[in-house]
Amino acid sequence: MEKEKSCGAVIYKYMGDRLVFLLAEMNRGHTSLVKGHVEDGESEIMTAYREIKEETNLEVVIDNDFRQIISYPPYKSNTDIIKDVIFFAATPVKGRMKKQKEEVDALIWCSYKKAQKMLTHEGDRGVLNKARNYLINKPRLKYSEEDLMRLVIPSKIYLKSYLETRVHEEKTSDDFVNAFVPDVLKKIEDARHGKNLPYGWVSCTYLWLVKGEEFIGETSIRHDLTDGLLRFGGHIGYRIRHEKRRRGYGTKMLRLTLDYIREIFGFKQVLIT
Structure with a gap:
């Protein structure tokens, strides 16, 4: 069985006391969490940082204490290939949000309930649910540019x-x-x-x-x-x-x-x- 691997993150921020999440409406017609393929030599967290920067232009701090994996066959024509997707939690510290035009139609901050409705794949919805539960039960931390x-x-x-x-x-x-x-x-x-x-x-x-x-x-x-x-x-x-x-x-x-x-x-x- 052949394996592929992608990494990304549930990107979140607080607007006052309200927790919101960043979704990407992709050019191919689906809405997802930000993620992408691992490149040669990269660790999981390196890939997540790079993909977030490329797709959103945001500089984030990644919390790798939250790590979730989903696996699925990405190609209907070849079910012998299985993709593992690793998600961390990440919050922006710097950068003006700007979509990657080659892949992304729109970037949207939204509530948990709206995000659950918008996400195309069940796997992403499950990861988002776990991330929300993790975040609401951990202390809210303040980050600076030194953390980048x-x-x-x-x-x-x-x-x-x-x-x-x-x-x-x-x-x-x-x-x-x-x-x-x-x-x-x-x-x-x-x-x-x-x-x-x-x-x-x-x-x-x-x-x-x-x-x-x-x-x-x-x-x-x-x-x-x-x-x-x-x-x-x-x-x-x-x-x-x-x-x-x-x-x-x-x-x-x-x-x-x-x-x-x-x-x-x-x-x-x-x-x-």
Whole structure:
């Protein structure tokens, strides 16, 4: 049986004391919660963040203590393919809502009762019901832009901010991982897939810590350990851009990196030297 996977979120906010939810009326004629396919190298939460940003333009905080999964055959012509869809809870902190015209006809904030009537699929309605019960029974938290920091797969969206680190590093000779490498995104992708590596190097996944489109730091996850890495280096290397140091960002990035490793690599032990 072949598997597909998508991730998204029940997006909510409070209007006074009233809890409302964001639905997407899609170009293909159905109304759904925001979700999309997992891309190469992404964790579940990475996919959810990316899809929410692409479809709504909102910067959200995701609550992964709420995690629901629905499974179904997405293609009537081939029931051997099963899609798993993972939903978190998410609330916007920043950004002006703007639909992704290529896929979305309209974005609508609505009450729970209206959302239950509008959602096309029973699975989405069940997830919404569980999310509502979860949210009304948890303390209402206030979030700031500092809570928007997250790990991403390196991409052109963040490249300009990433390359700005070179200005400082050139002056201080405090080399940033890959900062001076031509075609840095291609090099990063090759490293993840074990291609065109320098002699003695191992496959390595690079992730960037970002806030909005601002590059904060970089972490590297080595897929295997040589004798040298067992003595010095371990599985994880990381740097925070110079002007962002001593703010606790390194600790946050390390915690997020360990979460990623557990999900993607399944390592039972992680060596940090």
